[in-house]
Amino acid sequence: MRIALLGYGKMGKSIETIAVNRHHSISLKVSSHTSEFDFSDTDVAIDFSVPTTAVTNIKRALDAGVPVISGTTGWLDQYDTMVDYCKEQNGTFLYASNFSLGVNLFFELNKKLSDLMSGFPEYKPEIEETHHIQKLDSPSGTAITLADQIIDVSAYNSWSLEMGNPNGLYINSIRTDNVPGTHEITYNSDIDSISIKHTAHSRQGFAMGAIIAAEWIKDKKGVFSMKDVLNIG
Ligand SMILES: NC(=O)C1=CN([C@@H]2O[C@H](COP(=O)(O)OP(=O)(O)OC[C@H]3O[C@@H](n4cnc5c(N)ncnc54)[C@H](OP(=O)(O)O)[C@@H]3O)[C@@H](O)[C@H]2O)C=CC1
Numbered sequence: 001m002r003i004a005l006l007g008y009g010k011m012g013k014s015i016e017t018i019a020v021n022r023h024h025s026i027s028l029k030v031s032s033h034t035s036e037f038d039f040s041d042t043d044v045a046i047d048f049s050v051p052t053t054a055v056t057n058i059k060r061a062l063d064a065g066v067p068v069i070s071g072t073t074g075w076l077d078q079y080d081t082m083v084d085y086c087k088e089q090n091g092t093f094l095y096a097s098n099f100s101l102g103v104n105l106f107f108e109l110n111k112k113l114s115d116l117m118s119g120f121p122e123y124k125p126e127i128e129e130t131h132h133i134q135k136l137d138s139p140s141g142t143a144i145t146l147a148d149q150i151i152d153v154s155a156y157n158s159w160s161l162e163m164g165n166p167n168g169l170y171i172n173s174i175r176t177d178n179v180p181g182t183h184e185i186t187y188n189s190d191i192d193s194i195s196i197k198h199t200a201h202s203r204q205g206f207a208m209g210a211i212i213a214a215e216w217i218k219d220k221k222g223v224f225s226m227k228d229v230l231n232i233g
């Protein structure tokens with residue numbers, strides 16, 4: 001499979017290593033300095049770039065008739081527009097806030113736990129996410145996915161970075177050193193606390209998940225998620 005890397009930073013480079021080990025080749029590498037976008041030798045495009053350029057990258061791939069996977073976070077206010085654009089082009093598009101198998105299992109656990117806890121309002125949920133200091137967006141895309149799952153079955157109608165907002169599920173967003181990505185959900189009552197936590201030890205799980213998604217999506221048409229790829233939930 002010939003892969004275009006739209007974004008050749010920490011994730012683009014991790015994906016390249018795994019792709020080459022799995023006998024794929026890299027047809028295009030895009031960074032902030034790129035001015036030529038030749039997709040003619042590409043089977044799948046993988047976008048891990050920055051929030052301000054993800055939409056342009058996705059459109060470029062769709063315009064060229066190339067299936068595109070995006071893991072870039074912080075641009076999701078335009079997700080529905082991209083879904084419509086993909087359908088208009090009869091193209092192929094998959095977005096995931098987190099590509100790792102572990103986090104996708106964790107999403108299922110979060111859904112089950114939030115369903116259970118919705119019957120016990122004395123427990124108040126909160127989310128803590130910790131990432132490296134180069135991360136541009138806050139809260140993380142993964143924390144937003146986790147929050148949306150809890151909001152679906154609770155009295156909250158939004159998430160909030162401010163503690164003590166009565167309608168907003170609190171997300172504590174921490175930036176420190178080289179942490180690849182840690183997410184913890186805690187339900188606190190006056191008497192006790194219940195927590196679930198996912199800790200990424202490196203970027204390998206994200207990169208491997210993106211390659212697996214690219215291999216899966218290559219010959220398909222439509223809009224997909226990691227649930228389709230991993231067949232869970
Ligand atoms: N969904 C998931 O599983 C995961 C998602 N992510 C997300 O992926 C994204 C990338 O993360 P990461 O690799 O760590 O970030 P990096 O900052 O290491 O890399 C970003 C890349 O985007 C490029 N870029 C910047 N501006 C432009 C532009 N205008 N046009 C094209 N490319 C551009 C940068 O180029 P240059 O070097 O020239 O600036 C660089 O190659 C983030 O949004 C992050 O949150 C990260 C890990 C997992």
Ligand SMILES: O=C(O)C1=N[C@H](C(=O)O)C[C@H](O)C1
Nearest residue numbers: 073097135140141142180181
């Ligand atoms: O920027 C990162 O590094 C990560 N971003 C994703 C997010 O915003 O959830 C996924 C992962 O946690 C690493």
